[in-house]
Amino acid sequence: MTSKGLNTLREARQLSVDLSELLRDPGTSKRFEFTDDLEGLSLDMGRVDPALAFELVLESLVEGILVRGKVAGTYVLGCIRCLRSFERPFELELSEVLSYPDQPGAEEGYQITGDLADLEPVVRDAVLLAMPVNPLHAPDCKGLCPVCGSDRNETDCGHEAARVDLRWEPLEELKQRLSTPGSAPGAERTN
Ligand SMILES: [Zn+2]
Ligand SMILES: [Zn+2]
Helix, strand or coil: CCHHHHHHHHHHHCCEEECCCCCCCCCCEEEEEEEEECCCCEECCEEECCEEEEEEEEEECCCEEEEEEEEEEEEEEECCCCCCEEEEEEEEEEEEEEECCCCCCHHHCEECECCEEECHHHHHHHHHHCCCCCCCCCCCCCCECCCCCCECCCCCCCCHHHCCCHHHHHHHHHHHHHCCHHHCHHHCCCC
16 A cells, blocks of 8 residues: 555544534534544454544533544454354444543543544544454354365355254264163163
């Protein structure tokens, strides 16, 4: 990537909203509806499609600006059973306060710097926190065959019967033990 490309990316990451009408004017509020790209949000289980849509109300408080509203977008996830990639739309509620830097404890939370509210940290935290931890592409995903590795949602490889439901494994072991020669019904004492 060229250095120009990097700069463009860095500017695009700045998910910022003009606060000039709201700053230090408690009680005023302003509605924002916009779409913006936020690149590079990913975790082990998937990533966030950069295109996000926002419907926000920013409200001026004594201690800062309250950001309330919705962010909508799409997660691109990897199914934990069959490993296929799939998309899942999401819509999340946001409600966070951006504090003025002179407020006590402001450095521990989200902060206002200048006339622009950088919403990227707020959005990044909310969207990553809500990402499904064990994503399944469908609730009844059959997963991959443990014998041949084929996708059991797509093909019936015939290994189905070899697979034992883990809950029945203790019973399966018992059955095996009972059917070994030493404990076969013929050798059993009946008194
Ligand atoms: Zn799956
Ligand atoms: Zn198989």
